[in-house]
Amino acid sequence: MNSRKNIVSLLLLGLTLIIPLSTFADMDADDELTKRGTVDDDYYAAGGEVDIEAEIAGDLVTAGGDLFIGRRIEGDVMAAGGIIKIRGEVKDDVRIAGGQLNIDAIIGDDLAASGGSIKLSPGTSVGGEAWLAGGDVTMAGTITKNLKIIAGNIRLSGTVHGDVELEGGDIQILEGAQIYGNLHYRSPGQAGIDPNAGIVGELTHEVVEWDYSEHGFGILFSLTLVAAAILLFWLFPKFTVSSASRIASEPWKSLGVGTGLLLVTPVIAIILMTIVLGVWIGLSVLALYCVALLLGFLIACFFVADRGAKLMKKDIHSTGSRLVSVTLAIILIGFVSIIPVIGGLMLFALLLLGLGAGASQLRFVYRHSGDEN
Known part of the structure; x- marks a missing residue:
């Protein structure tokens, strides 16, 4: 209608x-x-x-x-x-x-x-x-x-x-x-x-x-993303900002790593689940995989917020401005996502970029902490 x-x-x-x-x-x-x-x-x-x-x-x-x-x-x-x-x-x-x-x-x-x-x-x-x-x-x-x-x-x-x-x-x-x-x-x-x-x-x-699920899912999903983005930033502000910045500095690497993780992780989980002792490990991998997908998309939302602020020449280094900007970014992404074909491709690309950037940042933090020890 x-x-x-x-x-x-x-x-x-x-x-x-x-x-x-x-x-x-x-x-x-x-x-x-x-x-x-x-x-x-x-x-x-x-x-x-x-x-x-x-x-x-x-x-x-x-x-x-x-x-x-x-x-x-x-x-x-x-x-x-x-x-x-x-x-x-x-x-x-x-x-x-x-x-x-x-x-x-x-x-x-x-x-x-x-x-x-x-x-x-x-x-x-x-x-x-x-x-x-x-x-x-x-x-x-x-x-x-x-x-x-x-x-x-x-x-x-x-x-x-x-x-x-x-x-x-x-x-x-x-x-x-x-x-x-x-x-x-x-x-x-x-x-x-x-x-x-x-x-x-x-x-x-x-x-x-x-069918309420048809009418209400997009609204409630956007609200959930806003709440999750705020929680992610409060818990891991440096990781969130660094991961979003990595998309800007290493876009092709982020895209490649994200694509690899998206394709390989489910295969590894399925292989583990075929082994009797690996069922629970495989299920755990799948659970972490779902969390990683959510975190990847949220990281991409912070990237969109940062890019938008730079285009408008605005400083969003304070906590309040960053949370407001990512809220607007999520709503904007939700609006663009309803465009046929283009919206779906945009969401998929953002997911891959965020997933790859987050994984690369985790690897960087792990290696850096090892060097300090």
């Missing part, structure tokens, strides 16, 4: 194109980060737990595990994390992606959100349009313009002054819901519509098959 492609594309494209990379202004990064008071410019923050209860004159860009955003933001809010809670007032757009999203805020313009669970409280108001994509979506707030939702389970009890488009496995229009425009929904069966719900415009239903 064109609508589902449009929503996912808007979520991905919006997060990548509207973030003002030209101005890495005030920036903080820590495992536990708390911000209070006022900020006279844009503010960038990254951490395991980020608590922002401040008045920010510009945009807010943040990434981390648990994000708490309050008070008053004069510009946009862009956030990616595990749990995101937004309260207070945001004068412009809000674009967020995470595992669990709770919004209890006044938003001046548009809202774009993707996540496992999305909840808009009755006190939430959106001055523009809202695009929501996730596993479970509950919308009890007020939307001034149009509302579009793609989710496995949809619960709508709020007010929408424009048109509503819904697509999901289970759709419920609850008591108290008021839709002043048209309601068009796509689902395998009829939606549950409470008799006391108000629908002023035309009501239409399009029967479609629904």
Whole structure:
């Protein structure tokens, strides 16, 4: 369906194109980060737990595990994390992606959100349009313009002054819901519509098959990659940066080593598994192989982030700027990956480059540590 492609594309494209990379202004990064008071410019923050209860004159860009955003933001809010809670007032757009999203805020313009669970409280108001994509979506707030939702389970009890488009496995229009425009929904069966719900415009239903794995995998996978990238950098910052730099300095070597590991490792594991005493060793090799593939791709994402920063002549040596940049890189890669043929080839090339660079860096570290001993 064109609508589902449009929503996912808007979520991905919006997060990548509207973030003002030209101005890495005030920036903080820590495992536990708390911000209070006022900020006279844009503010960038990254951490395991980020608590922002401040008045920010510009945009807010943040990434981390648990994000708490309050008070008053004069510009946009862009956030990616595990749990995101937004309260207070945001004068412009809000674009967020995470595992669990709770919004209890006044938003001046548009809202774009993707996540496992999305909840808009009755006190939430959106001055523009809202695009929501996730596993479970509950919308009890007020939307001034149009509302579009793609989710496995949809619960709508709020007010929408424009048109509503819904697509999901289970759709419920609850008591108290008021839709002043048209309601068009796509689902395998009829939606549950409470008799006391108000629908002023035309009501239409399009029967479609629904498979949440098809709709939600890309979003949740991107979120998982962001979390894994942040964890990798916090645990092994020097290794991560050095491996990403190795792709730039030794691209052909990285590509060759990555191709060799990709082809040879499964063969070795299978050979080991044919030997009675080597079954568990072979399974262990396969498990490490899967981990290596993930690490290789993450290293490539850091490489893309570094290259992008260099092209824009931006310094990302601080922890916060690097985590924000790799988050944007992962989202950008996710958007490009949907392009037929080219997207798949790009992902494969990045995987090989990252795998080879990571292996080469490990070998370098091992040999260097041996020399020191």
